[in-house]
Amino acid sequence: MTLRSWRRTTMSAVGALALTATFAATAPSALAAPQPKADPVSLFPSNSLTVPDGRQLTGRRVALPTQNCGPAITCGLVQRLNELDGFDLDPRLAVTFSAPVDPAQMAQRITVQESRGGWRTGVDRVVYDRASNTVYAHPAEQLAPGTTYRLSVQGGPANKAAQDTFTTMSATDGLVDLRRQIDVGGRALGAVGIAPGLRVEGTFPAAGTTVDWAQDRGTVDPAPAPVPTQQLPAGSLLVFGSYLAPSWLQPDVTIRQTPTRDFGPLPVAAARLPFVAVLPAGKAPAGGWPVAVFGHGFTSSTNAAFLAATTNAAEGIATIATNVVGHGYGPGSTWRVTSGGTTTTLPAYGRGIDQDGDGDIEASEGSSASGGAAAVSSRDALRQTAADIMTLVRSLDTDVDGDRSPDLSGRGVTYFGQSFGGIYGSMLTGADPAISRAVLNVPGGPITEIARLAPAFRLLTTQSLQAAGLLNSQDRSRAFFQEQLPLRGEGPVTATVPGALAIQDHLAKATWLSRPGSPETFAPLIDDRRVLLQVALGDQTVPNPTSYTLVDAGDLWSRTSLYRHDRTGRTDNPHSFLLNPDNPAWLQGLAQVSEFLRSGRVADPDGTGAVWEVPINDPAVLLPLNFPNPALRP
Known part of the structure; x- marks a missing residue:
């Protein structure tokens, strides 16, 4: 039995038991009495809410009603959804009945199947609205x-059968179009003056060198923060520089939506982006050092690359990194490198902006859409960041030390990313075959679910x-909203809190809009031989259910390594273990990263120990939040 067939069988059984047991425990006694005949009277999604559009890959375009759509931000959300060529890949299904129903029973009769037959799935995460007799799932x-499905409600003793068809959107098309433009070049990139290659602006031996980062937070910090480099192997080389990359971002941090049959929008500018690199000791081999691109986390920057490179440098792998859109503080940020008694100031090319006009540039300010486009959130910043790394990969084969031979190889480039870097790294790895192998550390998706479930981010949803x-x-402890949404595998919830269903609808629409820039969308494009995932049990920043979603979407269970923080005796948040020298697991995790990037072999960091499961023993362990304090659950 494959892991996917195990998952289907197990989840179907668990879901059915959960639905039945939970409803039996919570249903009002009135529902035990004979019910009037309940027929399905409407189904959502439906292609009746689309219009023909030959410019789209699906031949359709969404056409949701815009009359009485609510506040301006909600209407703007609907209007942007109406630019898409299909429905969400994880749609909020809605089946309305003519009379009250038992949601547990009805959920077992709802299926989604490819319209031409074959693949089929049931439903999960069921919510029932008594007021409208609607089952959501x-x-x-x-x-x-880009696939047409049939949403069906099977007939039973108390109700008729019903079905409708809907088509999913071409969710991966936008980022793939950007990659094609980078590969083809020509008019798309020439129009904004892109010249390939890295510009080296400073090289320094790691030994005896100190690096400080002066952050532009509206005014440049007069007391630069020290950057750790002492952990790097003796003889390592630090390299600072920049490169040009095409930017598709408009001032509101969105990428213009174009019909999916097009080649995507043309770039609007050329952006000069930073890179920092750590090279191993000694002379580069013929063709240059093998290169691993590092993707930093949310609110972090290229400064994290020095910690991330620790084991790579010892294993003969060069590490290179750039800044995420909106990160690295403002453009006035600088490196101050002191080596041999001389201090050199170099631009750090911060990408943060004062988006809210308060005079302060925060650590991730500018990484989400603004103004009337706020509903787009970080979707396009993430796509742009993935495209920036694609450009970086194609800018290698670079001579660093001036001997006219490449020190950084552009062949067989690998990638590893931590947290946010695992999120856009999933998108990158799925969309770009130039990434030969990738390690994705503590990723999850979709972004909207991370924001909803993570205590640190729930206020963003607020x-x-x-x-x-x-x-x-x-x-306040619930961040001023109650959404009453069950986790995957839990039993049905009957909505009782006023406004909860409206919140569910809003979150579902926001997730739908953001899906083209969300990691789970691209997970099915990743060949499992190219990837290793590292997940931490009880992660409070990227909660375990969101990691489950990403891994399951790509059926990557056999390539998922689980760090069992619960078996270490520690109760802190394990999310940052890979770059936290205070956590004994950090070098274990980095060693697993380096081994996989170098050889493709998946090593168990603690051998026969119990702290690491390689691969994960039971995927269902990631279904709950696993927070050590139950009060942290939304």
């Missing part, structure tokens, strides 16, 4: 892009709901 498995006028609670 999601497919038990992520759907494929802000979006407040803008839409949807906050429905005075409870």
Whole structure:
């Protein structure tokens, strides 16, 4: 039995038991009495809510009603959804009945199947609205892009059968178009003056060199922060520089939506982006050192690359990194490198902007869409970042030390990313075959679910709901909203909190809009031989259910390594273990990274020990949040 067939069988059984047991425990006694005949009267999604459009790969374009669509931000969300060529890959299904129903029973009769037969899945994450007799649910498995499905309600003793068809959007097309433009070059890149290659601006031996980072936070910090380099092997070389990359981002941090049959929008500018690199000791082999691109986390920057390179440098792998859109503080940020008694100041090319006009540039300010485009969130910044790394990969084969031979090889480039770097790294690895192997550390998706479930990010969801006028609670501990959404594998929930269903609808639409810039969308494009995932049990920043979603979408269970923080005796948040020298697992995790990048072999960091499971023993362990404190659960 394959892991996917195990998952289908196990999840179907667990889901059915959970649905039945939970409803039996919570259903009102009135539902035990004979019910009036309940027929399905409407189904969503439906291709009746689209219009023909020959410019789209699906031949359709979404056409949701815009009359009485609510506040401006909600109407703007609907208008942007109406630019897409299909429905979400994990749509919020809605089946309305003519009379009350038992949601546990009805959920077992709802299926989603490819319209031409074959692949089929049931539903999960069921919510019931008594007021409208509507059962809401999601497919038990992520759907494929650009595919037509049949949503069916099977007939039974108390109701008729019903079905409708809907088509999913071409969710991967936008980023793939950007990659094609980078590969083809020509008019697309020549129009903004892109010249390939890295510009080396400073090289220094790691030994005896100190690096400080002066951050532009609106005014440049007069006391630069020290950057750790002492952990790097003796003889390592530090390299600072920049490169040009095409930018498709508009001032509001969005990429213009074009019909999916097009080649994508043309770049709007050329951006000079930073890179920092750590090279191993000694002379580069013929053709240059093998290169691993490092992707930093949310609110971090290229400064994290020095820690990330620790084991790579000892294993003969060069590490290179650039900044994510909106990160690295402002453009006035600089490196101050002191070596041999001389201090050199170099531009750090911060990509942060004062987006809110308060005079302060925060650590990730400029990484999400603004103004009327706020509903797009970080979708296009993530796509742009993935494209920036694609350009970086194609800018290698670079001579660093001036001997006219390459020190950085552009062949067989690998990637590893931590947290946010694992998120856009999933997109990069799925969309770009130039990445030969990748390690994705503590990733998850979709972004909207990370923001909803993670205690540190839940206030971001509060802000979006407040803008839409949807906050429905005075409870600060719940971030002023209650959404009543079950996790995957849990039993059905009957909505009882006023406003919860409106929040669910808003979150579902926001997730739909962001799906083209979300990691789980691209996971099915990743050949499992090219990837290793590292997940931490009880992660409070990228919660385990979101990691489950990403891994399951690509059926990458056999390539998932689980760090069992719960078996270490520690109760802190394990999310940052890979770059946290205070956690004994950091060098274990980095050693596993380096071994995989170098050889493709998946090593067990603690051998026969119990702290690492390689591969993960039981995928279902990632279904709960696994927070050490249950009060942290939304």
